[in-house]
Amino acid sequence: MRRKKIINKTIYHVLVTLFGLIMIYPLVWMFMSSFKDTNTIFTTATQLIPETFKFENYANGWKGFGGISFGTFFGNSLFISILATIGTVFSSAIVGYGLQRCKFKGSRILFVAMLLSMMLPAQVLMIPQYLWYQQLGWVGTYLPLIVPYCFAIQGFFVYLVMNFIGGIPKELDESAKIDGCTYYGIFARIIFPLLKPVLVTSFIFSFMWRWDDFLSALLYINDSARYPVSLALKLFADPGSTSDYGAMFAMASLSLLPIIVIFIFMQRYIVEGISTSGLKG
């Protein structure tokens, strides 16, 4: 019996690992390519491990463009992504609570508006959004990259929170209400702490999406020294001249680090779950 368990466990780990390897092969490929000579990346694309490991791509890439190093770009990205993400997480939490737990006229309309606003492709909204932010005098600043996100404009996160709150027994609210808690008190003291897994999930997604977003930075940031990493990465490849894929892969590998670090530190909160925290309903 015990032996069978060990065999099962081994099979489980071997399978999960093998399949995992296939999953991350492209990532490993990019990482390995960042150590190859730029002009051999394409000719040796089928070969994973470089013949010799070279770090020049990292030096070359880090030096950036026109005297602006990648350190600057990373700083810009961190600033934008963290502020926009915090804004998203908190605003989505409260709006999600309002829409899920409080019955009011118009909540359905709001929900529909939220879904509809997700259904127009970003590429079509580019110009109208630009014109609007220009009217507001926001072009050339980080405001369009941060402020809207503090107003829960990404329906995905609101709906995610709503869905999660839907899984929390309503009896909790009721008993708190009987104890004299206001709707706001219920949110602050009862619901919000329970939202930890979904907030962490939102944080990870939002951070990643903000980090990867280059479209709004392209439109609204005029000064190259204020570019985020996502936009700077594209500068390595120009169809009309020599592209430095080595440097691009080096910096692209580096640019994954913050997301990976955040994921590794935060993932345990996602799965820690509330099943152990005594929700008897």
Place this chain on the structure above:
Amino acid sequence: MKKKVLAALLAGAMVVSLAACGNSGGGSKDGDSGSDSSSSMVVSWWGNQTRNDRTTEVINMYLEDHPGLSIDGQFSEWDDYWNKLATSSAGNALPDVMQMDYMYLDQYVDNGLLLDLTPYIEDGTLDMSNVPENIQESQKVDGKTYAISLGTNANAMFYNKTALDEAGITVKDNMTLDEFVDLCKEVKEKTGLRTNLGYSVESLPEFWCRADDIVLYGDGKLGVDSPDQLQTIFDLEKQGIEEGWHLDPSVFTEITLKSTEQDPLVYGTDPDRMSWCAFSTSNQLTAVQNAAPEGMEIGITTWPSPDPAKSNYLKPSQLFSVSANCEDPDAAVEFINWFINDEACNKVLLGERGVPISTAISDAIASELSETDQAVVAYINDVVTPNSSPINPPAPAGANEFYDILTNLEEQVLYGQLEPADAAQQLFDQGNAALASAQ
């Protein structure tokens, strides 16, 4: 509550209509690009790390001589660059000085977005005294100059010189189409390499039309009278597929088109899926040579044409334009003048955008150019210049759609789903419609 929501929505709708009105009215206020009241200027361009570094360096040099001036250098990747430029033009917030491409020039001029630089040339602020007449002509639109070329360029066919040398094949300049086709067959036979007959190369039909004295783009329609004048490319592609010397079209789906590093000339493992030549432009030689595997030498020659002297032309590779909304056009023009005429500046730039248009400058930097760059200069001066005709006017709005139609039709011919005559007919009909609707 319902009423309040409704009111809010109505208020929103009003804002929309107001915004829409303000917009359709055109001249909304000058875009706020975060500029200060003190003298400042935005200069934008596309390019790679080398260009970004060198251009930033010369801008800093310029600023040292111009205290009180500040310049925001904006650089982007090609596609991003044009998206951003178009979007900022919608908001009347174009950069003061912007890098232009010949392909887009006409559209920007047509919509009144660029400043006419002719007066500045006439009064000598823009010094053109060292620029040959034919190059000055090549940058004009309807007799006026809206953009200054930063380098001269020409269509060029690159080829795998190493492989051809080994097979004892020599390539001569100014080939006719028949000679070219014979060469393709010979190369296939002796080396196994196939031919990429300029699939998706925009200016190829235009290039061949020139041999028949046809200007491809007319006013809101194509300059050709009948579809068969567009049929050459499709005929050759069909022949190439049937005779087995053209690349299989699936090759083009496995690469990123227009990426130098993934051109079938240099990218691939199987000769049967690689091309011995690539239709390109002369200033790409360095990039192609860099992308080539070790030991592959790249040769440069003219595109084949029924009449090379008529087809060949010199073209401005990249240009600088000034926005029509520019607050201080004098300062912008002064900068451009310095950019094209200053020796110290060009010793940093080193003809990275093409051969400098001022002969004084191109002579001054000649000795400092790399071997590859010198080959490009020789190609332009010795091969193309003596055997060329003036460039066509820049392509009008709608040309981009024409290119897209062309590429789609080429694909169908290569896949054997369309006869050349039908493809030419469709290109004629749809191309005319595209140009008309973009008017």
Place this chain on the structure above:
Amino acid sequence: MKKKSLTLAQRLNRESTAGVVCSLPFIIGFLFFMIVPMGISLYYSFCDYNILSPPEFVGLKNYIQMFTADDRFWKSIGVTFYFALVSVPLRLIFALIVAMILVKGSKASPFYRAVYYLPSIIGGSVAVSILWKRMFATDGVINQILGMFGLPDNTSWLGQTSTAIWTLIILAVWQFGSSMLIFLSALKQIPAELYEAANVDGANGIQKFFRITLPLLTPTIFFNLVMQMINGFLAFTQCYIITQGKPMDSTLFFTVYTYQQSFEFYKTGYAAGMAWVMLLIVGLVTLVLFATKRFWVYDEGN
């Protein structure tokens, strides 16, 4: 009625007021940041607009053209439906299976979760675009593996109209990480007591899955389905970075065609019209999904 007798605090604590107050960020955000751009784009859809010069009102011209004279419009709608309807269910099934496997606590679980989530973070980067084409190339890894098993190894996966779309579907499925994370957190939200009770009743693993896990997951499955459907119909990157619609428009996503119209052909009014047609389509699909909700989604309230 009883207006006078309520203090401000009491009034604020009415359920309907509290709902509005809590939703206020979104109400402001929507009115201020969303409705104006959406309104402008709707207006553009009735205009001839080439970005470089001001829009000109032309009524229904754009809509008439796309419905009567644009084959690629219909073609791209077909491709998009195929892509969304195939890739979304596959991605969700995959995400759910992997989440079920990884939810078990083992020392290596955090590591595995990271590994399975990582592909999603490189999204639409250049590396993916190069590698994906390399893998499915005629002389690429996939064919080499097939060759090892003695199968035909010279298929051009990207070069055939029948297979090219599948390379994009596989890419979409491969990036299942975000759905997986959401499933993971939902799985952990299921009270352990339910499983304990089921154990007491002697239920086996499969019974537990169908009687407890699946029903309690249905709200999350529904959420993922709706979100991924919207994303699937609006998918852009996969096509844009890898196939650009080739070969012969067999992989032309609707959004990529829209983008082409807007930023390559400068027919921005037409593109805006296309986008609003897509909004209607996605809206209808979502509506259908919501209509089916009461038949299969477990509701706490009942």
